[in-house]
Amino acid sequence: MDKFRIKGGKALRGTVEISGAKNSALPAMAAALLTAEKVTLHNVPKVRDLITMAKLLAFMDAKVSVTEVPASDYLIEAPTLNHAEAPYELVKTMRASILTLGPLMARLGMARVSLPGGCAIGARPVDLHLKALEQMGVEISTSHGYIEARASKRRLKGAHIVFEKITVTGTENILMAAALAEGETVLENSAREPEVTDLVALLRKMGAKIEGEGTSTLRIRGVKKLHGTEHTVIPDRIETGTFLVAGAITGGDLTIKNCAPEHLGAVIAKMQQAGVPIETVNKTTLRVRGAQKLVGSDMTTEEYPGFATDMQAQYMALATQAEGTSVITETIFENRYLHASEMIRMGANISVDGRRAVVRGPAQLSGTTVQASDLRASAGLVLAGLVASGETFIDRVYHIDRGYEGIVEKLQGVGAHIERVHALAS
Numbered sequence: 001m002d003k004f005r006i007k008g009g010k011a012l013r014g015t016v017e018i019s020g021a022k023n024s025a026l027p028a029m030a031a032a033l034l035t036a037e038k039v040t041l042h043n044v045p046k047v048r049d050l051i052t053m054a055k056l057l058a059f060m061d062a063k064v065s066v067t068e069v070p071a072s073d074y075l076i077e078a079p080t081l082n083h084a085e086a087p088y089e090l091v092k093t094m095r096a097s098i099l100t101l102g103p104l105m106a107r108l109g110m111a112r113v114s115l116p117g118g119c120a121i122g123a124r125p126v127d128l129h130l131k132a133l134e135q136m137g138v139e140i141s142t143s144h145g146y147i148e149a150r151a152s153k154r155r156l157k158g159a160h161i162v163f164e165k166i167t168v169t170g171t172e173n174i175l176m177a178a179a180l181a182e183g184e185t186v187l188e189n190s191a192r193e194p195e196v197t198d199l200v201a202l203l204r205k206m207g208a209k210i211e212g213e214g215t216s217t218l219r220i221r222g223v224k225k226l227h228g229t230e231h232t233v234i235p236d237r238i239e240t241g242t243f244l245v246a247g248a249i250t251g252g253d254l255t256i257k258n259c260a261p262e263h264l265g266a267v268i269a270k271m272q273q274a275g276v277p278i279e280t281v282n283k284t285t286l287r288v289r290g291a292q293k294l295v296g297s298d299m300t301t302e303e304y305p306g307f308a309t310d311m312q313a314q315y316m317a318l319a320t321q322a323e324g325t326s327v328i329t330e331t332i333f334e335n336r337y338l339h340a341s342e343m344i345r346m347g348a349n350i351s352v353d354g355r356r357a358v359v360r361g362p363a364q365l366s367g368t369t370v371q372a373s374d375l376r377a378s379a380g381l382v383l384a385g386l387v388a389s390g391e392t393f394i395d396r397v398y399h400i401d402r403g404y405e406g407i408v409e410k411l412q413g414v415g416a417h418i419e420r421v422h423a424l425a426s
């Protein structure tokens with residue numbers, strides 16, 4: 001298993017380019033199952049989760065081809081779908097496989113999808129996805145770890161759905177299911193994330209009738225057929241946020257290109273409150289520099305447009321270097337502080353109590369070997385390693401490869417002493 005070796009203490013300077021958003025490309029690929037025609041996706045990040053999704057679609061008999069140079073374009077064509085199944089072997093490596101359930105139900109009226117188990121950050125049930133599909137006329141049973149879903153009629157029926165809780169992939173799944181349903185679906189308390197809005201943009205290009213993206217109420221008038229199209233995936237706002245923290249925490253000066261500043265309102269505001277100078281250079285470029293004085297600032301994660309939970313670990317790393325106390329409250333996932341104990345091993349002053357973590361700073365971090373537990377925790381540990389004295393080794397970096405394209409090369413490009421160490425097969 002690869003690991004990263006980081007020698008901390010270097011101020012990062014220069015320009016970094018942001019890749020396409022993993023959490024937008026995943027539902028976009030699943031949406032290609034809704035039509036027999038070709039869907040071309042541009043700006044798809046070269047990360048492992050997208051390769052897993054490509055394997056999953058191919059398992060269902062969709063034709064998936066990828067062009068690598070200059071950026072990765074995915075060409076997906078599903079004239080027929082003979083295997084309406086998402087097998088455990090693939091789903092266990094990527095929960096987002098659940099995003100094929102809605103399109104399969106809409107297109108074929110049946111699906112067998114492995115239940116995604118829990119993950120490091122929480123139980124993460126999919127009950128809200130299933131309840132909503134049941135309202136659309138789907139009979140659902142679960143057995144042997146699989147969701148068996150069958151539509152009572154040829155087409156799903158529109159419904160008035162109120163999500164008990166805001167769910168991103170739940171909203172995306174029902175959006176795709178409703179696009180080919182009979183009649184209108186109203187989705188209340190739906191997610192407003194930019195990735196949901198990007199999916200609506202793609203579905204509209206395919207011929208779907210949708211209103212309300214970016215608000216809590218989506219209206220979808222089902223159509224009989226959807227057609228092929230071309231779509232460019234939005235930039236990754238979490239990768240952007242991660243590099244904002246990298247520039248700030250190392251006291252450097254980074255220009256971040258190909259990003260969407262408007263998708264990071266809450267993150268930028270919070271970092272500026274902590275004393276970090278961040279400038280919007282233009283519509284696709286941000287500039288971040290080290291703070292004169294970094295001060296502790298409380299932060300609560302929320303659904304969009306609030307502070308993203310996927311930026312919590314990175315913010316915690318920054319808070320370890322801030323003067324005073326930062327109280328972090330994680331409202332989305334029940335177990336998302338695994339990175340805290342690893343940062344404490346590096347010398348951070350953090351106390352965790354349930355969903356609250358109190359970070360006192362500044363702390364002089366020192367390099368050691370730490371374990372990555374999930375995608376964003378790994379990013380938080382990389383940031384801590386960039387300011388720690390001496391060398392930090394991060395184990396199990398396969399987590400970070402799931403969602404960050406070329407993070408080692410991008411950091412080296414702005415002066416970081418980081419390298420990937422390929423562990424010899426034992």
Ligand code: EPZ
Nearest residue numbers: 023096124125126127128129166167168169310332333375
């Ligand atoms: C999406 O996950 C993202 N993944 C996650 O990013 C992100 O952390 C999360 O949204 C929140 O922003 C993708 O887009 C592929 P939710 P998702 O359903 O859709 C509970 C990353 O690092 N819930 O919005 O799975 C759930 O347990 C990943 O890139 C139910 O109870 O998250 C959680 O507490 C990690 N029942 C809350 O709702 C359900 O049926 C929000 O989860 C669905 C969700």
